Every structure is written in structure tokens, then in C-alpha cells.
Amino acid sequence: MSKENTMETIEKARLWIFLGLAFALALIPQLIFFLNSSYYDGxxxxxxxxxxxxxYSMLTPTIAVLLTRMFTREGLALTGENSLKLGLDLKKSTILVLAAAIFLPWLTRELGILMDGVLFxxxxxxxxxxxxxxxxxxxxxxxxxGNSIMLSFGGLGEELGWRGYMMPKLEKIFGPVKSVVLGGIIWGAWHYVGICFGHNFGLDYWGAPWIGMLVFTVFTIFENAFLTLLTKKSNSVWPAAFAHAVNNSGTSILAFMVNEKCLPEVESRFGVISMLPMAVIGLVCLIMLSKTGTRNKEKAS
Amino acid sequence: MKGLLYKDFLAIKGKWFSIALVVFVVVYVGLRITLPGGRWEYADILLYFLYSVVSAVLVVFPTMSLNYIFGQDEKSKSKKYMLSLPFAKKDFVASKYVLFLVVYYVLLSGIYILSMAFMIGATDQQMIENVQQENIVRMGLMLVFLLFHSVQFPVYLLLGVKKAGEVNTTIIMLIMLALLPVFLFVNPDNLDLSAFMMKHKNIIVAVITNVFWFVLGIYYLSYRFTLKHFKVGEVSEYE
Incomplete structure (x- = not known):
């Protein structure tokens, strides 16, 4: 077996260990909890x-990364090649990436609601x-x-695992575009237990929970492209952590003005139209990632 | 800058208050796991008390470490040898500011995780709400401390630990002097705070909602000011 094949086998093994831990640590407690309790109160x-x-679940990808790195002797370097990517080089390009990470999720949310307002x-x-x-x-x-940045440890807890560890390994195996799609599907699947019990969409809709899982996975693919590009451009998980936190906070001016009863059921439940700005951003990021991949191949040859 | 941050981390790592803090947190988590709210009627009260103490110490921990961190540089005469070391004065100054941002971020995250640990096992709803409110107060306090550091860091870096101690004491005395007439002569019953707050609520809300960005801006300006006036090389005032 050649050295490259050996390395690829080792990387795949590490990836499987990480995914196994990340899924087990999050989903087993969720299953036990939801089978004995309910997502919503009365x-x-x-x-x-x-x-x-x-x-707690948001911290499990980080716990999985730390355990995987310890078991597989990958080390716990904070910065540099094959590190946890916890450093942040504050050059001008990184400041721009940080600004995009903080403001784009908010702006796309406003734009999405505005699109709803134009159509309805x-x-x-x-x-x-x-x-x-x-x-x-x-x-x-x-x-x-501000609160999203200060309390972004939940976002960091996920990003250390998904973008900091999983995506670089997937990219080495599958290339930039396939890795983004596959990574997005894996990240989406990690939420499926919660969605089965009402997370994000509730349970009282046609096709529950399968349609909810499908819609969420489409979202995570586009979001994964955006967060992966942020991580690659800054060589750090911090921009992705902040973007994740801002996205989860759902902060928006227009959200105060939304009258959900005037939206079609599909839109108020799943936000398919309001997701379009993020989908466009995700597509642009995917194209940029594929070009980066092509440039790296040309350099290597 | 990684090396500079690690140097400062080592300055406080072995100190008694760092170790005491870690022990305290471990004891708290251990007690929370073994004493869920329903098992013993006073479990929530004990854990709430411990949580309040631990989180209060976490908030003031960076301020307690100031003298150790800056004093360590003076002991090792870092400024004097910096000319021959492979980093710029910008890295040295930035490392101090970045260190405290990182420390506050880690401590704030730790406080929230500790509060989650409390709330998961607690059965007393009033205490759960108290903890949630305390978290907001802790966050606000950390921002206030960052504001103080914006004033303290230039003094520490430009004038040294001894002069910084004198400046700290002077500022505290001035604040106490300013508050003394309030305590002596102001009758709280005559102050209609709620009417004042209603009249100026837009300004108050604007201040509260933007305090994070305001503090960050002042912190950055403090860094730029320190960088402009910081000099490497021989420093005779410490010797």
C-alpha cells in the first residue's frame, strides 16, 4: 500500500470515529429525553x-473532535496545519471575512422576510x-x-467539529464541491432526531417529519458552503462560529412586523422563499470553493 | 502572537487563585451531578450559592490577574529585550488586549455552561430565573471591567505596574469621593427613578443595547493609543 493510500485510510478512519462520536454523544441523549418527555410544554x-x-448537543461536535484527536494521536494544536483552527490572524482580509460572518446572516434574513413581504x-x-x-x-x-458574538460558544461548539475537523477531511477525500454537499447532508442528518420530535418546524404539517428533514438538509447544504468558505478564507473557525450564532439568534428588524397568518402554510412553516437569499450566497460560495479547488490542483500539477 | 499569549497564560496558570478556581468549579459540577434538585430539599439552595460564588469569582478573575501578567513582563524585562526578539511591538501590545478578550470570552462561556448545569438539575423555578438574571448581570459586569481595562492597560504598558497601582488607587478614591455626597445627602425616597427612566427610555435603551459595541470601540481605541506611545528598548524607570 502506498503512503498516500495509507494516509487516506487513516484520515477516513479518523473521520468515521469523529462522526460516530458526534452522532452518539448528541443523538442518544436526545432520543432518551424525547422518548420520555416532549419537545414542547402544554x-x-x-x-x-x-x-x-x-x-448541550451544540457542544458535542467539539467533545467529539477532542476525543478523536486524542484517541488517534492527531494532537491538539490550536493553530497551523491540521490544527483546531482556533487562531485568528487579524489581517485586512480576515476582518472582511469576520464582517461578512457577522452581518451576512442577519442581512439575508432581512432580505428573505422582505421577499416574503413583496410576494405577500x-x-x-x-x-x-x-x-x-x-x-x-x-x-x-x-x-x-453583540449577544451572538459574546455567547457564541454554542456556535463554536459545532463549528470546531463540522468546519474545523470534518470539512477539511471530507475535502481531501472528495474534493471541494462534493465535500460541501456531503458535509451539509451529514450536518443536516445530525439534526434529524430533534426534527422528528418537533425541532424547528413542529409536527403538525403534511409529511412530518420527512419533509422537515428534507427542507432542513437543503438549508444545511447552502449554509455549509458559506461557513466552509469563511473557515477557509480565514483559516479559523471563529468567523463560522460567529455566523452560526448570529444565524441561530434569528435577529431581525422585519421579523417584528411579520404577520404569519398572511403567509401560506408552506412559507410560514418552512421559510422556503425567505431561505432564497442564503441559498444564493451558498451557491456563490460553492462556486468560489470549486475555483479554489481547481487553482490548488493546477498549482500541485 | 501565539507565543506571547502562551507566556501570559503561564504567568497565571500555577497561581493559587487559578488552582482554587479550577477546584471550585470541579466541586460545583460534582455536587450538581450528585445532588439533583429532588434528592435533597436544600440541594438547589446550596448549588445556587455555589454557582453565585463561582461565577462572581470568574468575573473578577481577570482583574485579579492583571498585576501578575504585567508584573511578569517587568520582572523578565521583556520591553528591554524586545528589540532582539522576533516580534514587533504591535504584537506585544496586541497580545495583552487579545489575551483579556479571550479570557473574558472563555469565562463568560464557562459561566453560562455552569448555569446550564445548575438549571438542568434544579427544581426551584424562582432560583432558575435568578440564575438567568444573574447571567445577564455577569455579562454586563464583564463589559464594565473591559471598559476599566481600556483605561488601565495604557497605564500598565506605558508607565509600569507600580505607577498603574497608584493610578488604580487614585481612580477608586475619586469614584468613592464622588459617591460620598450621594450616600450622605441624597434621599432615595426623593428620587423617582422610574419616572426618569420612562422619560429618557430611548436613550437608556440605546445605551444598553449598544454597550457591547461601545465597549469594544473604546477597547480598540485604547489599543491604538497604547501602540502609538509604546516604546521598546531600554526602560530606566523599572530599574
């Missing part, structure tokens, strides 16, 4: 215990906003973005 709100469980004008209603809040509405994203 009033249809997420239970406190559910949110704690999900917060009754769905945006300023009268829905409390008069007391209207003068300060424009400040809401600043709070959301």
Missing part, C-alpha cells in the same frame, strides 16, 4: 429542559409592532449581533 413553547438539551404584502404589517418599541426597532440587530 402551551406549545419549547421546554426549558429541551433548550438545555439542545445547548399583507404579511408585513408595521401596526404589529408595539408603538413603544418602534423608535428603537433599528437597534434590535445591534443587541442580537
Amino acid at each position: 402551551e406549545g413553547q419549547m421546554r426549558d429542559s429541551t433548550s438545555f438539551l439542545l445547548a 404584502p399583507e404579511s408585513i404589517d408595521l401596526a404589529k409592532v408595539d408603538k413603544e418599541i418602534r423608535p428603537i426597532l433599528w437597534m434590535i440587530p445591534m443587541v442580537g449581533l
Whole structure:
């Protein structure tokens, strides 16, 4: 067996160990919890215990990475080649990447809601906003973005695993484009247990939970392209961690004005149209990643 | 900068308060696992008390470490030898600012994880709400401390630990002097704080919502100021 084949076998083994740990550490507790309890309380709100469980789950990819690296003697270097990518070189290009990471998820969300408003004008209603809040509405994203950055350890907990460890290994095996699609599917599948019990979409829709799983996986593929490009351009997981946190916070000005009853069921439940701006960003990122892959091949030959 | 950050981390790693903090956190987590809320009626009270103490110490820990970190550089005369070392003065100054940002980020994340550990096992709903409110206060306090550091770091880096201690004492005395008339002469019953807050609520909300960006901006300006006036080479005032 040649040296390259041996290395590829070792990398695949490491990847399988990581994926096994990441899935087991998150999904087994989720299964046990949801089989004995329920996602929502009696009033249809997420239970406190559910949110704690999900917060713990967000840290499991990092726990999986640390355990995998220790078992397989990959080391725990913080920066450099084959590291945890926890460094951050603050040159101008990285500052731009950080700015994109923090502001693009918020802007795409606003754009998505705006698209809903254009297609379904009754769905945006300023009268829905409390008069007391209207003068300060424009400040809401600043709070959301600031809190997302300060409390991004959950995002970091996922990104250390997915973009920091899994994506570089997948790219070595499958190349830039296939790795993004496959990585997005794996990342989406990691959420399936939660979706089966009502995470993100609830359970009272046609085709539940399979349609929810499908829609979510499409989202994670595009989001994976964006987060992978952020990580590659900065050689750090921090921009992806911040972007992940901002995306999860759902901070938005227009969200205060949305009248969900005026949206079709499909749109209010799954946000298919409002997802389009992120899908476009994801597609652009995928093209940029494929060009980076082509350039690296040309350099190597 | 990685080496500079690691050097500063080593300065505080073995210190008694670092070790005490780690032991305290381990004891807290151990007690939380072995004492879920329903097992003993006072479990929540004990764990809440421990959580409050641990999280309060975590918030002030960076401030307690200031003298060790900056003092270590003076003991080893880093500024004097910097000319011959393979990093720029920008890296040296930035490493201090970055170190404390990282430390506060890690400690804030730790506080939230500890609070999650409390809330998972707790049965007392009032205490759960108290912990959630305390988290917000801790976050605010960390931002306030970062603001103080924006003033302290230039003094530490430009004038040295001894002069920085004198400046710290002076600032604390000035704050206490300014507050003394308030404590002596102001009758809280005459202050209609809620009316004041309602009248200026937009400004208050603007300040609260943007305090993170404001503090970050001041912190960055402090870094730029320090960088502009920082000099490497022979420093006679320490010797």
C-alpha cells in the first residue's frame, strides 16, 4: 500500500470515529429525553429542559473532535496545519471575512422576510409592532449581533467539529464541491432526531417529519458552503462560529412586523422563499470553493 | 502572537487563585451531578450559592490577574529585550488586549455552561430565573471591567505596574469621593427613578443595547493609543 493510500485510510478512519462520536454523544441523549418527555410544554413553547438539551448537543461536535484527536494521536494544536483552527490572524482580509460572518446572516434574513413581504404584502404589517418599541426597532440587530458574538460558544461548539475537523477531511477525500454537499447532508442528518420530535418546524404539517428533514438538509447544504468558505478564507473557525450564532439568534428588524397568518402554510412553516437569499450566497460560495479547488490542483500539477 | 499569549497564560496558570478556581468549579459540577434538585430539599439552595460564588469569582478573575501578567513582563524585562526578539511591538501590545478578550470570552462561556448545569438539575423555578438574571448581570459586569481595562492597560504598558497601582488607587478614591455626597445627602425616597427612566427610555435603551459595541470601540481605541506611545528598548524607570 502506498503512503498516500495509507494516509487516506487513516484520515477516513479518523473521520468515521469523529462522526460516530458526534452522532452518539448528541443523538442518544436526545432520543432518551424525547422518548420520555416532549419537545414542547402544554402551551406549545419549547421546554426549558429541551433548550438545555439542545445547548448541550451544540457542544458535542467539539467533545467529539477532542476525543478523536486524542484517541488517534492527531494532537491538539490550536493553530497551523491540521490544527483546531482556533487562531485568528487579524489581517485586512480576515476582518472582511469576520464582517461578512457577522452581518451576512442577519442581512439575508432581512432580505428573505422582505421577499416574503413583496410576494405577500399583507404579511408585513408595521401596526404589529408595539408603538413603544418602534423608535428603537433599528437597534434590535445591534443587541442580537453583540449577544451572538459574546455567547457564541454554542456556535463554536459545532463549528470546531463540522468546519474545523470534518470539512477539511471530507475535502481531501472528495474534493471541494462534493465535500460541501456531503458535509451539509451529514450536518443536516445530525439534526434529524430533534426534527422528528418537533425541532424547528413542529409536527403538525403534511409529511412530518420527512419533509422537515428534507427542507432542513437543503438549508444545511447552502449554509455549509458559506461557513466552509469563511473557515477557509480565514483559516479559523471563529468567523463560522460567529455566523452560526448570529444565524441561530434569528435577529431581525422585519421579523417584528411579520404577520404569519398572511403567509401560506408552506412559507410560514418552512421559510422556503425567505431561505432564497442564503441559498444564493451558498451557491456563490460553492462556486468560489470549486475555483479554489481547481487553482490548488493546477498549482500541485 | 501565539507565543506571547502562551507566556501570559503561564504567568497565571500555577497561581493559587487559578488552582482554587479550577477546584471550585470541579466541586460545583460534582455536587450538581450528585445532588439533583429532588434528592435533597436544600440541594438547589446550596448549588445556587455555589454557582453565585463561582461565577462572581470568574468575573473578577481577570482583574485579579492583571498585576501578575504585567508584573511578569517587568520582572523578565521583556520591553528591554524586545528589540532582539522576533516580534514587533504591535504584537506585544496586541497580545495583552487579545489575551483579556479571550479570557473574558472563555469565562463568560464557562459561566453560562455552569448555569446550564445548575438549571438542568434544579427544581426551584424562582432560583432558575435568578440564575438567568444573574447571567445577564455577569455579562454586563464583564463589559464594565473591559471598559476599566481600556483605561488601565495604557497605564500598565506605558508607565509600569507600580505607577498603574497608584493610578488604580487614585481612580477608586475619586469614584468613592464622588459617591460620598450621594450616600450622605441624597434621599432615595426623593428620587423617582422610574419616572426618569420612562422619560429618557430611548436613550437608556440605546445605551444598553449598544454597550457591547461601545465597549469594544473604546477597547480598540485604547489599543491604538497604547501602540502609538509604546516604546521598546531600554526602560530606566523599572530599574
